[in-house]
Amino acid sequence: MGQVRDEQLLKDIALRVKALREGSGFSQEEVYNATEIHVARIETAKVNVTISTLAKLCDFFEISLAEFFKPIHKS
Amino acid sequence: MGQVRDEQLLKDIALRVKALREGSGFSQEEVYNATEIHVARIETAKVNVTISTLAKLCDFFEISLAEFFKPIHKS
DNA sequence: GAAAATACTGACAAATATGTCATTATTATT
């Protein structure tokens, strides 16, 4: 059901956020200080983020939402 | 602040979903029957959807999340 | 312009995301 699908989606998002963050050399704390978003929960796939939270992260990483999803989960 | 930014994002999403739905000729009820998502709240920008809800809609409309965001909100 | 279909709004409960903080675990640095 949607359960597993969601899990995979959240895992994909987790990896993507972590890759973006580590790629830009920030710690979770630094992301928090800049965005007030606790990224640990997202990077460990514990939460089903809202689009505005994701948009804020994308702003911080200076990529578009479209770009954010490009590498992930085709459908 | 983030408030207005979010509002614009949600408005963009609202328009996008509505355009996709009307473009494919479905009523809100039909979308609901297929996805169990109440799209009215989204199309009226009342809610800050979670990514899994958006992903389900994208599945239904047979587009990727990347495609969903392509036309919207550059940054 | 009446009837039918569709969309919008509001309310409520339940589930869950977010905000905040403290603690533990892991990793990096020396």
Added chain:
DNA sequence: AATAATAATGACATATTTGTCAGTATTTTC
């Protein structure tokens, strides 16, 4: 291996999304 830095986890309060339904408004069809 000890220290320091970073990440992960758990708990809690609060805000908000989602699920469900009923009612109202708007739009479409005849």
